[in-house]
Amino acid sequence: MAALIKVGMADYKVGRGPSTLISYGLGSCIGVSLYDPQTKIGGLLHIMLPDSTQARASDNPAKFADTGIPLMLNDVIALGASKSRLVAKLAGGAQMFAFANATDIMRVGNRNAEAVKNILRRNGIRVIAEDTGGNYGRTVQIDLDTGVYKVKTIDRGEKDI
Amino acid sequence: MKDEFDLSPLQLDALREIGNIGAGNSATALSQIINKKIDMNVPKVAFVPIEAVPDLVGGPDVIVVGIFLRVYGKAPSNILFLMPQKSAFYLVDTLLGKEKGTTQSFDAMDESALKEIGNILSGAYLNAFFNFTHISMLPSIPAMAMDMAGAILNVVLVQLGQMGDKAMVIETEFLSEEEGINGHFFLVPDPGSLGTLVKAVGVE
Numbered sequence: 001m002a003a004l005i006k007v008g009m010a011d012y013k014v015g016r017g018p019s020t021l022i023s024y025g026l027g028s029c030i031g032v033s034l035y036d037p038q039t040k041i042g043g044l045l046h047i048m049l050p051d052s053t054q055a056r057a058s059d060n061p062a063k064f065a066d067t068g069i070p071l072m073l074n075d076v077i078a079l080g081a082s083k084s085r086l087v088a089k090l091a092g093g094a095q096m097f098a099f100a101n102a103t104d105i106m107r108v109g110n111r112n113a114e115a116v117k118n119i120l121r122r123n124g125i126r127v128i129a130e131d132t133g134g135n136y137g138r139t140v141q142i143d144l145d146t147g148v149y150k151v152k153t154i155d156r157g158e159k160d161i
Numbered sequence: 162m163k164d165e166f167d168l169s170p171l172q173l174d175a176l177r178e179i180g181n182i183g184a185g186n187s188a189t190a191l192s193q194i195i196n197k198k199i200d201m202n203v204p205k206v207a208f209v210p211i212e213a214v215p216d217l218v219g220g221p222d223v224i225v226v227g228i229f230l231r232v233y234g235k236a237p238s239n240i241l242f243l244m245p246q247k248s249a250f251y252l253v254d255t256l257l258g259k260e261k262g263t264t265q266s267f268d269a270m271d272e273s274a275l276k277e278i279g280n281i282l283s284g285a286y287l288n289a290f291f292n293f294t295h296i297s298m299l300p301s302i303p304a305m306a307m308d309m310a311g312a313i314l315n316v317v318l319v320q321l322g323q324m325g326d327k328a329m330v331i332e333t334e335f336l337s338e339e340e341g342i343n344g345h346f347f348l349v350p351d352p353g354s355l356g357t358l359v360k361a362v363g364v365e
Contacts, residue, residue, distance in 0.1 A: 009212040009318070024309065025310060026311065027308075027313060027316065048211075049322055096227075096313055097304035154224060154307075
């Protein structure tokens with residue numbers, strides 16, 4: 001039976017088809033998926049922040065793009081995915097509240113998206129789809145049987161990327 | 162380094178008591194505005210793992226209306242007032258003298274009314290903090306969004322996430338049973354602000 005596996009904030013899960021990985025209610029956070037279409041192995045990571053340079057040693061590495069992506073990458077490869085076949089998709093990175101004098105931290109969504117793409121590029125992973133920005137929340141899921149990445153919103157319907 | 166979250170039971174009690182008085186002020190203000198009885202529960206002062214905060218309001222994908230204010234001063238913080246969508250609709254009906262069930266989405270007037278409620282609740286709440294700490298905490302103008310609880314909470318959690326994995330939240334639930342209105346009021350001190358507040362209260 002196809003399992004629906006929940007991925008919390010600052011967390012990641014890996015698996016294989018026919019499982020589906022889902023993460024609820026992303027604002028400025030980003031849901032990054034990796035997928036190997038041949039083995040149907042993939043993962044979903046829910047990051048909050050672009051980089052861990054200010055982090056303490058005790059911090060959870062899945063919270064940051066720069067530490068979370070390599071972790072998930074290792075895990076999907078360990079499961080049997082081929083790095084050369086892996087493709088990435090990402091969604092999220094919104095700015096929920098519009099403030100005239102928005103501080104950097106309120107625009108963290110943008111920085112998250114940039115950081116994720118840089119780190120994927122550095123690891124030689126292709127980004128094949130993206131749905132980022134805006135001022136609305138997203139629930140994201142990846143079907144590991146098909147690689148379809150679904151983005152659900154409240155007022156803007158849902159789409160497959 | 163001493164963890165900022167490492168508070169004595171007495172200090173926690175002091176924060177809870179200030180939260181209690183602040184919430185009492187807010188509930189009284191809200192009750193007078195809508196001319197209905199408002200109950201509140203004893204505030205929770207809790208240290209929760211950041212990823213567990215959305216569960217306090219029913220889960221990350223529940224649709225809520227959030228009113229967000231940034232608090233400036235010596236103890237910068239964030240205030241977030243979250244209401245289930247239905248509660249916010251009822252509240253607008255009550256505030257603007259419409260028949261209950263009229264509001265199904267928000268126009269500019271409705272949003273403005275809700276933001277004003279956020280303003281008044283925050284002012285009443287922060288007043289209590291000032292009385293105990295003599296630290297002035299000045300709220301920004303409010304911003305509002307209706308979306309998934311997880312997405313709205315992101316705004317405050319990200320800030321905390323930079324420094325650690327835990328959030329200190331002072332949380333109160335407001336409830337008006339006959340009106341079907343309830344809401345959660347969060348005061349989330351920035352990293353470093355909690356120490357400033359506790360110190361100013363003067364409890365060891």
